[in-house]
Amino acid sequence: xxxxxxxxxxxxxxxxxxxxxxxxxxxxxxxxxxxxxxxxxxxxxxxxxxxxxxxxxxxxxxxxxxxxxxxxxxxxxxxxxxxxxxxxxxxxxxxxxxxxxxxxxxxxxxxxxxxxxxxxxxxxxxxxxxxxxxxxxxxxxxxxxxxxxxxxxxxxxxxxxxxxxxxxxxxxxxxxxxxxxxxxxxxxxxxxxxxxxxxxxxxxxxxxxxxxxxxxxxxxxxxxxxxxxxxxxxxxxxxxxxxxxxxxxxxxxxxxxxxxxxxxxxxxxxxxxxxxxxxxxxxxxxxxxxxxxxxxxxxxxxxxxxxxxxxxxxxxxxxxxxxxxxxxxxxxxxxxxxxxxxxxxxxxxxxxxxxxxxxxxxxxxxxxxxxxxxxxxxxxxxxxxxxxxxxxxxxxxxxxxxxxxxxxxxxxxxxxxxxxxxxxxxxxxxxxxxxxxxxxxxxxx
Amino acid sequence: xxxxxxxxxxxxxxxxxxxxxxxxxxxxxxxxxxxxxxxxxxxxxxxxxxxxxxxxxxxxxxxxxxxxxxxxxxxxxxxxxxxxxxxxxxxxxxxxxxxxxxxxxxxxxxxxxxxxxxxxxxxxxxxxxxxxxxxxxxxxxxxxxxxxxxxxxxxxxxxxxxxxxxxxxxxxxxxxxxxxxxxxxxxxxxxxxxxxxxxxxxxxxxxxxxx
Numbered sequence: 140x141x142x143x144x145x146x147x148x149x150x151x152x153x154x155x156x157x158x159x160x161x162x163x164x165x166x167x168x169x170x171x172x173x174x175x176x177x178x179x180x181x182x183x184x185x186x187x188x189x190x191x192x193x194x195x196x197x198x199x200x201x202x203x204x205x206x207x208x209x210x211x212x213x214x215x216x217x218x219x220x221x222x223x224x225x226x227x228x229x230x231x232x233x234x235x236x237x238x239x240x241x242x243x244x245x246x247x248x249x250x251x252x253x254x255x256x257x258x259x260x261x262x263x264x265x266x267x268x269x270x271x272x273x274x275x276x277x278x279x280x281x282x283x284x285x286x287x288x289x290x291x292x293x294x295x296x297x298x299x300x301x302x303x304x305x306x307x308x309x310x311x312x313x314x315x316x317x318x319x320x321x322x323x324x325x326x327x328x329x330x331x332x333x334x335x336x337x338x339x340x341x342x343x344x345x346x347x348x349x350x351x352x353x354x355x356x357x358x359x360x361x362x363x364x365x366x367x368x369x370x371x372x373x374x375x376x377x378x379x380x381x382x383x384x385x386x387x388x389x390x391x392x393x394x395x396x397x398x399x400x401x402x403x404x405x406x407x408x409x410x411x412x413x414x415x416x417x418x419x420x421x422x423x424x425x426x427x428x429x430x431x432x433x434x435x436x437x438x439x440x441x442x443x444x445x446x447x448x449x450x451x452x453x454x455x456x457x458x459x460x461x462x463x464x465x466x467x468x469x470x471x472x473x474x475x476x477x478x479x480x481x482x483x484x485x486x487x488x489x490x491x492x493x494x495x496x497x498x499x500x501x502x503x504x505x506x507x508x509x510x511x512x513x514x515x516x517x518x519x520x521x522x523x524x525x526x527x528x529x530x531x532x533x534x535x536x537x538x539x540x541x542x543x544x545x546x547x548x549x550x551x552x553x554x555x556x557x558x559x560x561x562x563x564x565x566x567x568x569x570x571x572x573x574x575x576x577x578x579x580x581x582x583x584x
Numbered sequence: 585x586x587x588x589x590x591x592x593x594x595x596x597x598x599x600x601x602x603x604x605x606x607x608x609x610x611x612x613x614x615x616x617x618x619x620x621x622x623x624x625x626x627x628x629x630x631x632x633x634x635x636x637x638x639x640x641x642x643x644x645x646x647x648x649x650x651x652x653x654x655x656x657x658x659x660x661x662x663x664x665x666x667x668x669x670x671x672x673x674x675x676x677x678x679x680x681x682x683x684x685x686x687x688x689x690x691x692x693x694x695x696x697x698x699x700x701x702x703x704x705x706x707x708x709x710x711x712x713x714x715x716x717x718x719x720x721x722x723x724x725x726x727x728x729x730x731x732x733x734x735x736x737x738x739x740x741x742x743x744x745x746x747x748x749x750x751x752x753x754x755x756x757x758x759x760x761x762x763x764x765x766x767x768x769x770x771x772x773x774x775x776x777x778x779x780x781x782x783x784x785x786x787x788x789x790x791x792x793x794x795x
Contacts, residue, residue, distance in 0.1 A: 214757040221742075222767050226788040257650050386676045386703070389731030400703070407706055517650050518699050518710065520679075531682045531697065539793070542767075544682035546699070551680060554734050583757055 178202050184568070186215045192291070192572060193579030197556070204564050209557045213550075216583040224543045228509030229255055230470055232540055234327045236530075239545060240581030241324060242287050245280040246523040247581075248329035249273055251543065253410055253519035254532040255331040258512050261463055267452075268459040269333035270411045275346075275449040276319070276328065277411075277521070278442040282353065283312040284524040285435045289360060292432070292573035296373045304359045311356075315349055318342065321481055333462035336474050343450050350443050350450075357439050365436065374429035378559040378571030381426050388555050392526025392548055393438070394575060397423045397430035404522035411521075415452075416445050428574040435524075435576075466501065468510050509538040525549050525576055545584060549577040617648040624707055625653040628673065635672040636665065647712075654697075654710045659722050662713055663749075666698075666728040675700040675709065678729035681736055683743035685768045693717040694745050698725065698732075715745065724750040742767035 149158045149171060160168055172180065185196040196212035220239055224232040236251040237244040256262050290305025313323040319338055320326035328335050364370050380390070382398040395402055401420040405413040421437040423430030462469040475484035491498040514536040520529035526548030533542040552575045559571040620626050625648055632655075633639040642661035647654040657665050669675040679699040686693055692714035699710050715722050724747035726733050736747040737756040744765035747753055755762060764771055775787035 214755075214759070217757040219766065219773075222773060223788070226773050226791075260650070387730045389677050389679060389729065391677075402703055407703075408708075515649050516652075516654075516697075518652060518708070527679065527701075529679060529699065531699065533684055542682075542684045546680045546682070550734065550738075551731060554731060 179207070182565075186212065192577055195553075195572070195577065195579055195582075197568065197572075199565065199568065201565060204566075206560050206563055206565055206568060209560050209568065211553060211556055213553070213579070213582050216579045218584065220584045221543055221545065224540050226539065228538050229331055229512055229540060230509060232543065233330055234325075236543075236545070237325045237327050238580065239584050240523070240525070240528070240547065240549060240578045242284040242578050243280055243523050243525070243528075243581075244325050245273075245276045245329060246521055246528050247545070248327065249277060249411070250519055250521045250523075250528050250530040250545070251532070252329050252331050253521065254517045254530040255512060255540075257517035257519055258515055258532060258534050259331070259468065260513070261332065261465065261468065264463050264465070265333060266460045266463065267412070268337075268456040269461045269463075271449050271452045271456060272334050272338065272461060273329055273411045274413065274416070275446055275453070276316075276334075278445045278449070279312050279315060281442045281524045282439055283309045283316075285439060286312070288435055288524070288573070288576040289364075289432065292570075292576070293364065293370070295569050295573050296370070298364070298370065301360050301363050304356065304363070308353055308356050311349060311352060315346065318345070330462070330470055332465070332468045332470070333460070335470070337461045338453070343453055346446065346450050350446055354440070354443055357436075361436060364432070371429060373567075373570055374432060374574075375425070375427060377428045377563065377567045378431075378574050379427050380555055380559050384555065384558055388558065389551050390526065390555055392522070392524070392552065393431045393434040394552055394555070395526065396421060396434050398426040399424040404520055404527060408520070410519070416448050418444050428570045431574040467505075470505065511536060511538055512540075520546070523548055525578070525581070526552060545581075547581045547584065549575075549579075549581040550584075553577045553582055616645040621646070621648045621653065623651065623653075624705075625709075628653060628707065628709055631673050632665075632668065636668045638664075652708070652710060654712050656712045656714070659713045659715055662711070663723050663725060663728065665711070666725045669700060669709075669711075670728055673702065674704040675702045675707075677701040677703060678725065678732050681732060681739045683739040683745055683767065685743055687717075687769050689714075691716050694720055694743055696722055696739060696745055720744055721746050721748050723748050724753075726750055741765070744768065 149156055155177070158168055158171065180201050182199045182201060183196065184199055186194040194215035196215070198210040198212065199206055200208035220235045224235050227235065233248050233251060236247045239247050253262070256265060286305040286309040290302035290309070293301035316326060317323045319342060320328040320335070380394065380398070382400055384390070385395045385398055391402065399422050401422050403420040404410070405418075406420050418441045421434050421441060423433045473484040473487035474481055475486070477485065491502050512534040514534050516531065516533040518529055518531045520527050527546065528548055529546040531544040531546065532540060535541040556568075556572060556575065560568045563571075621629065629646060636642070638661070642658055642665055643655050644658060645656040647656065677700065679701055682697045682699070684695045684697065686695065694717060695712060695714045697710055697712050699708065701708050713722055722745055724732075724736055726736060726747075727749065733751065734756060736750050737753060739745050740747060740753050741755040741758050742765055754760065758766065773787070773789040775789065777784050777786045777790070
């Protein structure tokens, strides 16, 4: 035995010797393990580990450096969002849904709102401007989300540079979000019936400028990583999962498209008017970490193309409503910028308080009580940056959702980590997890 | 679906003189939908009937609502139907399981819904399986769609539906030693009242609710 080390203690259990390691103490651990005859060790990776994308716990069984078994522990970020939604009205639920997968809030909101609109039977009544804004926001969000996937993914494999570029681009997108919605994340911007407010004046010009900057800046990461020998060695042939594996495990998104199948809900089952945009579905054929990286990288350009078309459409739709015309559903959000920030427009308040009793009652009822949604159930799916994100919404005819279930792509796709990593090396698990791009807020909800 | 509702603001027996007290809204009940179902749903039903001779026995109701097809399957027949749907009708993806708890539906309180996707035909359908709270067993479809593994664990965790034949049915989101199944309707939300500047906001489950 080596001398006692308070930072790397060991104790005997019925399962064998358990070593506790707290960092910076590998020498004493290595010498202690070196004394034992057994080759097989079990390593707990996470839940607090810098390369597990939040609080993901992986239990690895290793033979030397080869991984023989991966078990996943999740639930550390479970917040009961689905249960909480049952105690809020239909509009308030958006505020919860947006916080699930915190890297793609707009997608969470849109999936939920599309399901509610299906239940209300107003899918075709959503104003075109609202749908175009949703598409615009979703594609901006896809960029900001892919930027985290690429930046942190590269960082976890030891490449520091790409993260700086990726977060520079992400910041630019988040600034646009802030300007449009008031918030950088969790904006609860998409509401049943439309979006909470119109774009601020002059936003189209700024967005065009943003597209130009992003298109130029994306080249930095592309030249850094695409074809880079070190990067290829860490990603090629790693985390292999072919089409059959994806289908049986229900995998969607870039992981599925990296097998060569061009399955994208925006093309196959369009929503929010995606059929009116020109873009390509990006695929790769390597079914490995590098293929998924390429898919995300190339999707950025497609998102920019969609954004450009959306801005053109917005130019033509200037001044059109962004909320459904039915005043029994449309949240009374006549917002205006006052001295103390964004709030209800004073003109609107003057009208409802001073001249129209009916409007006041209406406003009050809609805000306190909310609208009723006819009984039934609906399922609406959108193509989020991670795959099929769907909301299954059940109504009993009341002012609150009876049950909302989110089919989260991160939750589903994380199951494939065993199939991707078993038989490989320990170091490659990090790459495989990064290529799935799980967001634990979405996994645990 | 639910009981009839009367009055506004969920108030009963109050001195409501507004006239809203007499308002009665009828509960909606979904019977089986009559043919033609519309869209590609007739084709799916025909194909399934052809591929699966026990169709009328295994599938109790076919509901088409809001452009979605729901097949209500007897739970004993679920795995059979699932295999036929996957192998013959090419619903190669199951997008998970969603549980719902209807305490007022005696004998069929717990419901599991399986959204299916056929990438080959670009179609979606949904299977609905109900079971009683007293016997919360539904056969597992993990052998048909391996990706349902975690989804079934989640529904077990949240609703207490036991999926027979699941390779390792343990809690997935809640701690292993947790009591109860949080998303059942009789499980309280919890939360505490919050005081701010003299005013108290009650916990969400204690706030006034509107029916």
